[in-house]
Amino acid sequence: MHVVVNAAASADGKLSSRRREQIAISGEADFERVDRLRAASDAVVVGVGTVLADDPHLTVKDEALRSQRCEDGRPANPARVVVDSSGRTPTDAAILDDAATTYLCLSEEAPVDRRMALADHAELVTAGDERVDLLRAFATLQEQGLERIMVEGGGELIFSLFEAGLVDELRLFVGSKIIGGRDAPTLADGEGFVADFPTLELADVDRIDDGVLLTWRVDER
Numbered sequence: 001m002h003v004v005v006n007a008a009a010s011a012d013g014k015l016s017s018r019r020r021e022q023i024a025i026s027g028e029a030d031f032e033r034v035d036r037l038r039a040a041s042d043a044v045v046v047g048v049g050t051v052l053a054d055d056p057h058l059t060v061k062d063e064a065l066r067s068q069r070c071e072d073g074r075p076a077n078p079a080r081v082v083v084d085s086s087g088r089t090p091t092d093a094a095i096l097d098d099a100a101t102t103y104l105c106l107s108e109e110a111p112v113d114r115r116m117a118l119a120d121h122a123e124l125v126t127a128g129d130e131r132v133d134l135l136r137a138f139a140t141l142q143e144q145g146l147e148r149i150m151v152e153g154g155g156e157l158i159f160s161l162f163e164a165g166l167v168d169e170l171r172l173f174v175g176s177k178i179i180g181g182r183d184a185p186t187l188a189d190g191e192g193f194v195a196d197f198p199t200l201e202l203a204d205v206d207r208i209d210d211g212v213l214l215t216w217r218v219d220e221r
């Protein structure tokens with residue numbers, strides 16, 4: 001399995017505003033790059049915080065890219081995965097439509113009534129007691145043939161993936177907005193590290209739109 005975290009941060013390092021509303025940080029060319037990365041992936045992963053904040057669809061937007069996937073014998077869109085301990089994903093969320101297979105990674109904490117409601121719309125994976133055990137959940141995804149994984153956020157999930165040692169690559173677009181706000185989400189929120197900080201090796205720097213795409217490989221820990 002190869003896990004790429006892709007996100008867009010403002011020049012001051014925020015993924016969205018203190019209201020946790022989705023903000024277009026990427027420009028047109030970066031959104032096209034993101035679409036190509038989605039098209040090259042077997043699955044696109046987000047945390048339930050992102051589903052509740054953004055109601056994302058997480059499909060490939062360019063029809064030519066979808067057609068190419070079909071010609072290659074793959075589904076038109078990559079699978080979508082939500083990390084959602086207690087099954088808070090709304091049953092009318094865009095991510096649960098029939099454009100692609102959706103996996104909901106739950107923990108034992110997810111109530112039976114939520115499981116029953118969501119089972120009509122998604123494949124349910126249970127791993128972990130309170131929070132989702134990401135190592136186990138990702139191992140289950142791999143058993144389903146999902147090898148090329150793209151993670152789009154948000155900051156809570158990205159921190160946990162670094163903590164679990166699951167991230168191979170980070171692609172961070174730094175855009176030309178200042179968002180500010182001490183409580184606005186950043187790339188890696190969660191508890192934060194105080195030691196054993198994950199370290200990165202810079203692989204590429206590209207100017208895109210009015211910002212910079214930084215590509216980092218994650219050092220083994």
Ligand SMILES: NC(=O)C1=CN([C@@H]2O[C@H](COP(=O)(O)OP(=O)(O)OC[C@H]3O[C@@H](n4cnc5c(N)ncnc54)[C@H](O)[C@@H]3O)[C@@H](O)[C@H]2O)C=CC1
Pocket residue numbers: 006007008009014015016017019020021022023025046047048049050051053054083084085131132133134152153154155156157158160161185189
């Ligand atoms: N600019 C960008 O590229 C992106 C920005 N965003 C923004 O990020 C914000 C949402 O991010 P967050 O609130 O951080 O939520 P998140 O999307 O990271 O989801 C976190 C939630 O996932 C669940 N979860 C279950 N097991 C977990 C585990 N082991 N580790 C971590 N989480 C686990 C918990 O309910 C937790 O609250 C929104 O404002 C959204 O707009 C989201 C994606 C990309």
Ligand SMILES: Nc1nc(O)c(N)c(N[C@@H]2O[C@H](COP(=O)(O)O)[C@@H](O)[C@H]2O)n1
Pocket residue numbers: 006007008022023024025026031034046050054055056057058059152153
């Ligand atoms: N790459 C990138 N740049 C930005 O500026 C963004 N705001 C995001 N947000 C992510 O894209 C998701 C929306 O996807 P759909 O258009 O609904 O398919 C959103 O939920 C964030 O994960 N990404």
